[in-house]
Amino acid sequence: MPTNEPASEYVQPRVSPYRLAAHLTSAFVIYCGILWTALSVVVPEPPNGSLSWVQGAAKVRKLAHPVGVLVGITAFSGAFVAGNDAGHAYNSFPKMGDSWIPDDIFSMEPLTRNFFENTSTVQLNHRILATTTLMSVGGLWLAARKIDMHPAIKSLVGSVLGMTALQVTLGISTLLTYVPVSLASAHQAGALTLLTLVILLAHTVRKPSPALLKSLASMPKSKA
Template sequence: MFGRQLVSILRRNKLQNCFFNESSSRVLSKRPRLFSSELGGSSGAQRNALYGFKSLIKDFHKPWLRNMSTTATATVENKEGLKLLVTAGARAQKMVGIWLFGSAAWVFSMVVLGGVTRLTRSGLSMTDWKFTGNLPPLSDEDWLAEFEKYKQSPEYKRVNKGMSIEDFKFIYWMEYAHRMWGRALGIMFALPFSYFLHKGYITLRLGLRLSALFGLGAGQGLIGWWMVKSGLEEPASEYAQPRVSPYRLTAHLTSAFVIYCGLLWTALSVVMPEPPAESVAWVRGAAKVKRLALPISILVGITAVSGAFVAGNDAGHAYNTFPKMGDNWIPNDIFSMEPFIRNFFENTSTVQLDHRILATTTLMSIGILWWSTRKLDIHPAVRFLIGNTIGMAALQVTLGISTLLSYVPVSLGTAHQAGALTLLTLMVLLNHTVRRPSMSLLKSLPPVTRTP
């Protein structure tokens, strides 16, 4: 029933969008000077994106940043090849953009909080789960009851035996905060989504995309409990410490990364339907950057996923030396498991070695991207993003090495996880900025950039 209602609303919004674009085209044909003054007087189709991109980088004041965006907002003519995601004009575009950027930032905070929860070994403190959540313990009797449940878990028996109730309260609150923060995100996403649907701001294409992201977000709670449940089972070996399955932890973290990237890309597409392009030469330069940026982005993602396997196998506490792993460059036991494929996901030595190799390859690849684009004729915003990306990659490798040498303190481990998502953010921004513009914009561009 809900699905049919949603599709009905989105189809209605699509009809309204068509009517609005036709009407706004007639209005704007009579009022060209109004938008010229409002949007800074940029030439042709490019002047209309200033508003959209300024909402993202409003704290930057360089002239080339103020004029970089070529977004066509919903208040301008919907020309050939450009499909807008939001109807009803610039104000609606701004509201939806702020909501989506806020949702992406919330997911980012969830990833960071999840890292703190894992590093403080708080994730197994709550031994049951309800989809709607429940109240925390409110009395001493409630706390004792929760503590008794935890005492039955393998983690208490093998790792935290003798723990005080005050120490238990700390790890319990960490896990409780992580779960409730996720539920609050669901409410914060669903309520504005319903409002924007009711107002007719959301197009069919955007509505379906956001519905898919909302579904993934709802599934995150199930994946999280599926992950935690694996850590509540008795380990196979009497000498092993209880911990969640590395496969399930990786699935949980990867799903969060996918949701975050989806929200960020969608938010950028709302406020910047067109990439920055002021000449055909810059478009050609962006296409050359894209050929390198896309595979490097995939490599960054794979490296982040390999980091999840490092965390899931607690591999950061092994071989706390660099560049060698102990006394060797390559440990002797990297292929000791059977079947062979298990080594890449469960063998502590192999998992850490893989992550080192992938991290080094990522840094070198981003360095090659920066070096190969130094003399390209590209938009200053693209060059700005490439410079920031190589800086962030270098910082991320430094954080990783420092975390390893320091035996994974909570502060550095959390910073390293946040750094992975920050680097992925920059790659999403770069790929979004170098995408191909619509045919209508291409036809309006001069061969080379006009200099003032």
């Protein structure tokens, strides 16, 4: 009869959350670089039509860049959730168990370890970042409604908001259902989709070339 495999740390394979986060981040950076380069080849100049639209794009750019950074940080924090199996703890929302903030979020020494290895802290961080991202994207959408800009930019801002809401919904659903593979995979795919839309938005509102700005400035203004 076959003998049982002796108990060891290799029976259940685990990946270091630090290595997982580094691997995910490098993959996202490479993907974003390739996507940006491809977009620059296909669309060498941002959409334009008037100097007013270019000025509107500049206003959106100031808001979109911080939002993009926040999206990236939130995705990065998700790697630590996966690496620490934090999704299997506190499978409730909006509270974490019976409390809003667990008592053991700073139980590790040194203090910085909690943000990367403490299951409670890692999940709390991801919740806060995801909620902040959703609110920030919502603020971007509200601000963009008052700005005169190219229709393509308006469409992208709306798409980013919709995808952010869907991604948060997927994250909550994954948590409440104890992390089934199907929902967890959809949540990871959602992160990449959201990042793609953010890159598209950043590329669309990028600063046009001096030649394009000069040609737009020389265009006669239409009379109302």
